[in-house]
Amino acid sequence: MNDDARTNIGTPAPTPGGPGSAELRDQVERTRDELGQTVEALAAKADIKAQAKEKKAAVVGQAAEKAALVSEQIREKTGYAVQLMKAKTPDPLLEKAGQAATAARANRTPLLVAGAVLVVFLLVRRGRGRRR
Template structure:
């Protein structure tokens, strides 16, 4: 196979002497376009930084989708668990818990003072125990 046959694969063009100057110009223009596209494709393959950015963006998007899916699943399971606990807990216990919560809301200041005092006592005992 000679060089002419290799460059004209799949292009049944007439012999060079049979072509007009306009046809030759058109062929040169087509060849330039094809060469430009080939060079662009090779440059894109050689641009490793752009490929890495594209891959990182793709992985980031996948991770965000997965996180949203898992988050939704966890919320659903937590809601189901809360309903199950509420259904299984006896009514008198729920009433007592509601009363305790209401009492805590109305008496926040004394409760906060008691909690702070307990924390100070624990910290003092802990620091003395280390000495």
Template structure:
């Protein structure tokens, strides 16, 4: 075999064959990597766990924002319509809630995660 250009009948040259073999090797390598990625259950589980954590964090933040808004609204209603002893008691409860904010947020996050897990398993 020589490095001459194609013959009249269209037979590829050795250089063209080498290039074709190299392209085929590259494609085969990419295919193997893709198949290995699909077979890596541990990596897929980590990705799914990270996605669920992120979703839970987003939903927890949204729930916390809604709770804050409803709490402000309830406080406004109580101040306008409730007798002074009730207002004082609500103020005391609000102070305790502010003092234990982290515990309340953790409890809220736990409830959200529980509901997400329950929903993902098909319970209604």
């Protein structure tokens, strides 16, 4: 009994160049390809890190889409609220607000310093209140 006969138990060993040997080689090649694909699929299912990365990428993508949608909704609602406030606010008050905004832009540095001083004052006061 030769080695080929032992590996193909139940099937006669083909003679090289005999009838059916090309078909048998094709069948063996197809079986190898199918087995390789099956092994790759099983390896992919067993690769937990890769699955976690794919899931993370999907979740990040969904979160980015959701954030963009919410951001757009907020912009729309803010624009609507601004239009509504402008429509309901008397003109003299709008003029005063415009003047105040212009003055604030012109004096940005003193306003920032005053704001920083106020924040420091409030933090110190809050810290002293906790010590008691």
